[in-house]
Amino acid sequence: xxxxxxxxxxxxxxxxxxxxxxxxxxxxxxxxxxxxxxxxxxxxxxxxxxxxxxxxxxxxxxxxxxxxxxxxxxxxxxxxxxxxxxxxxxxxxxxxxxxxxxxxxxxxxxxxxxxxxxxxxxxxxxxxxxxxxxxxxxxxxxxxxxxxxxxxxxxxxxxxxxxxxxxxxxxxxxxxxxxxxxxxxxxxxxxxxxxxxxxxxxxxxxxxxxxxxxxxxxxxxxxxxxxxxxxxxxxxxxxxxxxxxxxxxxxxxxxxxxxxxxxxxxxxxx
Amino acid sequence: xxxxxxxxxxxxxxxxxxxxxxxxxxxxxxxxxxxxxxxxxxxxxxxxxxxxxxxxxxxxxxxxxxxxxxxxxxxxxxxxxxxxxxxxxxxxxxxxxxxxxxxxxxxxxxxxxxxxxxxxxxxxxxxxxxxxxxxxxxxxxxxxxxxxxxxxxxxxxxxxxxxxxxxxxxxxxxxxxxxxxxxxxxxxxxxxxxxxxxxxxxxxxxxxxxxxxxxxxxxxxxxxxxxxxxxxxxxxxxxxxxxxxxxxxxxx
Numbered sequence: 001x002x003x004x005x006x007x008x009x010x011x012x013x014x015x016x017x018x019x020x021x022x023x024x025x026x027x028x029x030x031x032x033x034x035x036x037x038x039x040x041x042x043x044x045x046x047x048x049x050x051x052x053x054x055x056x057x058x059x060x061x062x063x064x065x066x067x068x069x070x071x072x073x074x075x076x077x078x079x080x081x082x083x084x085x086x087x088x089x090x091x092x093x094x095x096x097x098x099x100x101x102x103x104x105x106x107x108x109x110x111x112x113x114x115x116x117x118x119x120x121x122x123x124x125x126x127x128x129x130x131x132x133x134x135x136x137x138x139x140x141x142x143x144x145x146x147x148x149x150x151x152x153x154x155x156x157x158x159x160x161x162x163x164x165x166x167x168x169x170x171x172x173x174x175x176x177x178x179x180x181x182x183x184x185x186x187x188x189x190x191x192x193x194x195x196x197x198x199x200x201x202x203x204x205x206x207x208x209x210x211x212x213x214x215x216x217x218x219x220x221x222x223x224x225x226x227x228x229x230x231x232x233x234x235x236x237x238x239x240x241x242x243x244x245x246x247x248x249x250x251x252x253x254x255x256x257x258x259x260x261x262x263x264x265x266x267x268x269x270x
Numbered sequence: 271x272x273x274x275x276x277x278x279x280x281x282x283x284x285x286x287x288x289x290x291x292x293x294x295x296x297x298x299x300x301x302x303x304x305x306x307x308x309x310x311x312x313x314x315x316x317x318x319x320x321x322x323x324x325x326x327x328x329x330x331x332x333x334x335x336x337x338x339x340x341x342x343x344x345x346x347x348x349x350x351x352x353x354x355x356x357x358x359x360x361x362x363x364x365x366x367x368x369x370x371x372x373x374x375x376x377x378x379x380x381x382x383x384x385x386x387x388x389x390x391x392x393x394x395x396x397x398x399x400x401x402x403x404x405x406x407x408x409x410x411x412x413x414x415x416x417x418x419x420x421x422x423x424x425x426x427x428x429x430x431x432x433x434x435x436x437x438x439x440x441x442x443x444x445x446x447x448x449x450x451x452x453x454x455x456x457x458x459x460x461x462x463x464x465x466x467x468x469x470x471x472x473x474x475x476x477x478x479x480x481x482x483x484x485x486x487x488x489x490x491x492x493x494x495x496x497x498x499x500x501x502x503x504x505x506x507x508x509x510x511x512x513x514x515x516x517x518x519x520x521x522x
Contacts, residue, residue: 131363139360142320143374143426144346 027248034226038156041149048154055158063119063166067112071170074107075099075177083185092186096193097200099178104201104209108171110257113216116163117249121224124155125245128228129238137229152225159221164213171209208264215260216253223249273298274319274430274462279328280486281314288314289325290486296479301456301463303473303494305508306483312466313357315483316432319464320352321345332430350378353428353461357435359419361407367394368403371422378426393421396458397451413444420448424455431456433465437472449475470498482508 079099086095128151131137140147175197182188227241227248274296281289288311296302304312317323319330321337330337337348361370371390375381381389394400397417407415416436423431436452437445449472456463456476465476473480473494480497482490482505490497490505500506 127364134358134363135356135360136362138317138322139354139356139362142322142349142352142354143378144349145374145377146342146346 030230031223031226034229035222037148038153038222041146041153042157046149048150051150051154052157052161055155056162059120059158059162060166062123063116064169066119067115067166067170068173070111070115071108071173072177074111074170075103075174075179076181077177078102078107078174079178079181080185083182093196094200095182096178096188096196100175100197100201101205103171103174103178105205106209106257106261108174109167109209109213109216110253112167112170113163113213113220113253113257114250116159116166116217117220117253118246120159121220121245121249122242124159124221124224125228125231126238126242128152128155128225129231129241130235132229132231133234133238148229152229155225156218156221159224160214160217163217163220164210167210167213204268208260208268212257212260212264215256219252219256220249223252273331273333274464275329275331276315276319277329277331279315279318279325279330281311281318281323281325287486289318292328292483292486292488294481294488294491296462296464298462299460301453301465301476301478302481303477303479304464304466304481304483305468305473306489307508308468310483311486312483313434316354316434316464316466320349320354320432350426351429353423353426353431355416355419355423355431355433355436357438359407359415361410361415361418361422363407365407366403367399367405367407367410367418370407370418371425374422374426389425393425394418396424396455397421413440413448416440416444416448417451420451420455424459427459428461430462430464433463433467435467435469436465437467437469442471445469445471446475448472452476 079095082098083092083095086092086098091098128137131151137147137151140150179188179190179193182193183190224245227245228238231237231241233240274294276292276294279289279292280287288309292315304315306312314323318325318328319332319337321330325338328338332348332352335344335348337345340348361367362373365373368390371393372386375386375389390403391400394403397420399414399417399421402410402414402418407418410418420436433452437448440448452463452465453476455461463476465472467473477494480490480492480494481488482497484504490500490502497505
């Protein structure tokens with residue numbers, strides 16, 4: 001009796017695993033085709049500049065408060081946490097440079113991208129998903145307007161362009177946060193702090209850090225748009241599209257970051 | 271005006287056959303009403319006609335062009351001559367009524383801003399909702415949404431209009447108003463119309479020709495009067511179901 005139940009449970013869990021694996025490959029292939037469609041459409045006129053600008057405004061304004069707070073706190077906390085250790089090793093004077101390097105190379109871009117994914121990818125997924133289930137996308141298509149170009153391309157381009165701007169803003173706020181932390185504990189002057197930061201950051205730190213945010217912005221936009229544009233099963237599907245957009249885009253950001261860090265190190269070490 | 275011909279159209283979703291080898295011809299200027307129980311493929315049929323859904327097999331001709339074999343650009347040229355009123359009206363949530371109506375005009379035609387404004391006001395006048403011009407879809411009632419959807423459908427003066435359950439969920443008075451509006455617009459614009467509905471009041475006002483779908487096939491094609499007085503058990507049951515009599519607490 002027990003062995004029969006165990007066999008049934010095992011076969012159930014195997015079929016669930018097979019189903020999940022199938023869904024995973026379905027998502028990968030669907031997303032790849034979606035990305036190919038994006039590149040097919042993005043370079044062909046008409047270019048929707050007004051719509052792209054509108055989305056950049058909306059996305060920027062929507063994300064600004066949360067990234068401002070996060071950016072400031074990251075810099076502040078990083079300086080506060082690192083200070084005792086740096087002093088213990090007699091490297092207290094390197095603290096501004098260490099914080100600046102961490103924020104510029106890794107923390108600024110990745111944390112801004114993850115917050116952006118949580119805020120924007122879910123929003124795009126839910127918005128396009130609800131347009132899909134209420135037939136608004138079909139209405140656009142039947143009116144001889146290409147919904148992919150109007151809804152997807154514009155949002156993905158806006159995400160790709162706005163995230164680097166937000167990242168630069170976050171980096172400045174983090175540096176300001178770390179300056180305040182060091183000022184309060186060591187009484188450092190702004191001029192001295194600035195000199196330490198400027199001397200510790202090189203071109204090879206700044207450019208890769210900012211460049212990878214274009215990829216992250218693209219991931220956030222394309223995943224949210226893919227999930228929303230292909231929503232099924234009514235309002236339940238909209239919820240799923242919104243949630244899975246955040247999960248997939250966050251994971252992809254971390255994976256792509258890992259690859260890009262390796263590529264960057266290979267390029268700049270030469 | 272446009273002529274529509276559907277030849278041997280079939281469409282399945284998974285194992286379910288929704289349309290099974292349907293052939294249908296709709297002449298210029300005709301108002302055809304498509305009846306059928308829920309899930310018999312009425313909406314799928316009209317979505318296949320405008321290629322919102324790709325059929326598994328068959329052909330669809332609009333003014334002699336097989337739209338299933340057209341490129342995206344050529345298909346869009348044909349679609350500019352077609353209006354489609356969705357069951358939910360499908361107004362764009364993020365746009366005001368004015369923007370909803372002007373959207374297809376600005377995108378597809380070379381009208382000046384003044385001409386667009388005039389056309390928007392004239393379309394709203396036709397559906398008696400001039401005062402809603404600056405409202406957002408969320409501020410409109412179900413009936414108002416249907417009317418605005420209708421205004422957006424006719425604003426480009428299409429030659430063929432497809433209506434997907436235009437009166438579903440509306441009270442009998444609004445149903446009658448919308449149906450009369452469809453007939454008036456058909457007369458004004460001289461369009462060919464295909465109306466998918468369950469609603470006999472709507473059909474009686476609109477139809478010059480009726481089609482009944484059952485299990486993905488055409489069960490009846492002809493005029494509405496003969497359909498209503500038919501002796502076929504299925505059709506009789508279908509067309510008397512909304513005229514039930516209640517006697518002594520039981521439904522007959």
